[in-house]
Amino acid sequence: MKWTSMDLQKYDQAKEYIDTIIVPLAPFQIGALEPSAKNADQFDVLTLFARELEQELMGRVMLAPTYTYITTAEKSQEAERMNEWTSHFKEQPFKQVLYISFDPSWRKVANDLDGEFIWLPSIPLKDSDPAVVKGMIREQTMQTVELVKSFW
């Protein structure tokens, strides 16, 4: 399920079946061209990836809107805010709150998070063939599906 009015109606009817929420985490900045563009590309890939993951598991998973933060943000502060999201989700109740991101810096604070953090190795976009990128996203999706299943 996605966070759309249509899917929320379905969710409302079937809450007991949808016990997992997935939150993509994406850094962003608008500054020096190269790092900014890289963040923007990764944001796109993360969005695509999250959508594919949702497509595979939509009957049990809600995909939350992407949580964005400034690249240089203090992660411990962000973690506090994410924990507020997590407790909000758990009220529903969602049993599993899963965060997915290409940003490796979350790994350092993963223990402070009330949800589970899944780190994805980033996919290089620049100058790659779209078909190759698609294939990589597909592969990563299937691997992550397995990982999500292991939480069930």
Place this chain on the structure above:
Amino acid sequence: MSDEKQQVSRRQFLNYTLTGVGGFMAAGLLISPVRMAIDPVLKSNDGGDFANVGLEVSEITSDPQRVDWTIDQVDGWYESEVNRSAWVYRNENDEIVAFSPVCKHLGCVVSWEGNDDYPEQYYCPCHDGRYYKNGVNVPGTPPLQPLDVYEQEERDGMLFLGNIKPHEEA
């Protein structure tokens, strides 16, 4: 007299205009979702509603195999592709059948023999939904309907799949 006439016609004019605008807007509202649904399909296919899924008909056996293909929309590389997949096999009457992998419970993607405990069945990882090889849901599992079926045809030895239909009509 002439004043009244003019007023009437002005009112009529306004009426027409308002109806016109209203009608136009309603038409717009009606058309756009339909177009959104249809457009990717229209753009994707070289020949009608069917897409080449990259599988030779001669390679289809009684063992279901998964095929994946995409439907193209040409505007930028990412927003532009819709993923499709199917489980294809030859049934006991030697007919080719292509199932949609979308679980009829809440829409997760099912896999043939996706769980070792249930050989010879489709398995849905989300709530243990199951289907027999012929696509019929196993009673007592969450799905209440059989898997949907793709319309299919053979062109030059290749399998082409089209629209998705409920199991009964196939």
